[in-house]
Amino acid sequence: MTTLTTTIGQIVRGDRDVFPPYLYAAYQSTRLRAPTLPLVELPLSLSELTGPGPVISRMTPEDADMTRNSGTGGEAIGQRIIVTGRVLDELGRPIPNTLLEIWQANASGRYVHRNDQWPGPLDQNFLGIGRCLTDANGVYRFLTIRPGLYPWKNHRNAWRPAHIHFSLFGRSLVSRLVTQMYFPDDPMFALDPIFHGVPTDGARQRMVATYDHDVTEEAWALGYRWDIVLHGPEATPFDERWPAPLEDGL
Amino acid sequence: MSAPARLGVTPTQTVGPFFAPGLLRDVWNVLATDQTVGERIRIEGRVLDGEGNAVPDALLEIWQANAAGRFNHPRDTRDLPLDPTFGGFGRSGSDTDGVYWFETIKPGPVPFGGSGDDGEVMQAPHISVVVHARGMLNHAQTRLYFADEAANDTDPVLALVPADRRATLLAQRVEAGERAGGSVVYRFDIVLQGRGETVFFNI
Numbered sequence A: 001m002t003t004l005t006t007t008i009g010q011i012v013r014g015d016r017d018v019f020p021p022y023l024y025a026a027y028q029s030t031r032l033r034a035p036t037l038p039l040v041e042l043p044l045s046l047s048e049l050t051g052p053g054p055v056i057s058r059m060t061p062e063d064a065d066m067t068r069n070s071g072t073g074g075e076a077i078g079q080r081i082i083v084t085g086r087v088l089d090e091l092g093r094p095i096p097n098t099l100l101e102i103w104q105a106n107a108s109g110r111y112v113h114r115n116d117q118w119p120g121p122l123d124q125n126f127l128g129i130g131r132c133l134t135d136a137n138g139v140y141r142f143l144t145i146r147p148g149l150y151p152w153k154n155h156r157n158a159w160r161p162a163h164i165h166f167s168l169f170g171r172s173l174v175s176r177l178v179t180q181m182y183f184p185d186d187p188m189f190a191l192d193p194i195f196h197g198v199p200t201d202g203a204r205q206r207m208v209a210t211y212d213h214d215v216t217e218e219a220w221a222l223g224y225r226w227d228i229v230l231h232g233p234e235a236t237p238f239d240e241r242w243p244a245p246l247e248d249g250l
Numbered sequence B: 001m002s003a004p005a006r007l008g009v010t011p012t013q014t015v016g017p018f019f020a021p022g023l024l025r026d027v028w029n030v031l032a033t034d035q036t037v038g039e040r041i042r043i044e045g046r047v048l049d050g051e052g053n054a055v056p057d058a059l060l061e062i063w064q065a066n067a068a069g070r071f072n073h074p075r076d077t078r079d080l081p082l083d084p085t086f087g088g089f090g091r092s093g094s095d096t097d098g099v100y101w102f103e104t105i106k107p108g109p110v111p112f113g114g115s116g117d118d119g120e121v122m123q124a125p126h127i128s129v130v131v132h133a134r135g136m137l138n139h140a141q142t143r144l145y146f147a148d149e150a151a152n153d154t155d156p157v158l159a160l161v162p163a164d165r166r167a168t169l170l171a172q173r174v175e176a177g178e179r180a181g182g183s184v185v186y187r188f189d190i191v192l193q194g195r196g197e198t199v200f201f202n203i
Helices: A201-205 B150-154 B163-169
Strands: A080-089 A099-104 A129-133 A139-145 A150-152 A158-160 A163-168 A177-182 A222-225 A228-230 B040-048 B058-063 B089-093 B099-105 B126-133 B140-146 B170-174 B184-187
Touching (some): A099 A139, A129 A139, B040 B058, B040 B126, B058 B099, B140 B163
Parallel strands (some): A080 A222, B140 B170
Antiparallel strands (some): A099 A129, A099 A163, A150 A158, A163 A177, B058 B089, B170 B184
16 A cells, blocks of 8 residues: 655644544645644533534434435435444444534535536536434434545545545534545545545544445445444543543433 | 443544535524523634635534533533523634634633532633634634633633633624624634644643
């Protein structure tokens, strides 16, 4: 696998073996947007141990079917896929009733966004946005189409691996996660500085979904499984004035 | 009994440039209604990069207590009133000039620990701010304090911030503009890098 040669900054929020540094110069847009001064360690208080997760639930059941949620009545073009998995905390406990928001390019690799003007065709039946809540077991499930790869201007002949953007809140501000889910064996992994901004191969692989034939539905859609593990205060010692995690998982 | 095995956390990736249809499909930056208890404020500012240029594709998220200092969250079980008209979460994109804004209420003070006991060290009113953008592989965490708030002098978090950088966390009260509809306006620029770089926290 190609190793990207780059300048890597020392300023990292969270676990250095997991989270990318702010400066990863091969991803050129980090160069002027990366904080350069040391982060101030913040003792967790109610301000961070609370968060919007438990109270946000703006959605309808149709939001989880991105093949038919464009409002046209038509169906999106592309390889129909099911993406499902569990949302867990670091102790492996499911996080129920938590919001996932996702967005992605269409089958040709084009986003519905005024700033995406490369000549991949748009699909009037695909908006590329979805959301759902996890069930009582922390399980989420989307029906969508497999996104195409698309070019970007970071370097010569640059293409992003196929991906779906995910946003989750979890139980507290500490667990806020915006990330991208990738597909197995993407030929662009070795060349993508966003993927490689994650510092270890073990952590990178946690962003890659698994093809799961038990999720695949006969003569309908291919199945991918991807579990998401949110950081939280549960697994790290903090101010002893705080009680143990609440029994109901909050 | 041995400690439970810990699972590996899912890493962060950038929000990218195309998040708006997915994350800003609803109006998220007006947090207060006419019925919301508290001093109505408008927060506005710009997001700037290391050369002082506008960041036109940032996504800011805020989280705050209500006017009584109560968070709308099951973990805050203190005997303080919840406001049914106030959730406490907001989201704003930045525009081509890097400008974002929120209409909300000034939060009450909240405890530093969480026991709610008498004698608990209190934090000055503040709003947590999460900064996402294309070019940021991980979000940044900061706080907005109110420059005209006397309690800042004893705030335990501001005390952890190098004195010469504290001003980057202070929103300045300015004359209300027409757009603010009579609310008090606080100005809070976020500088991702370089001169006047905003203090960001590790959580």
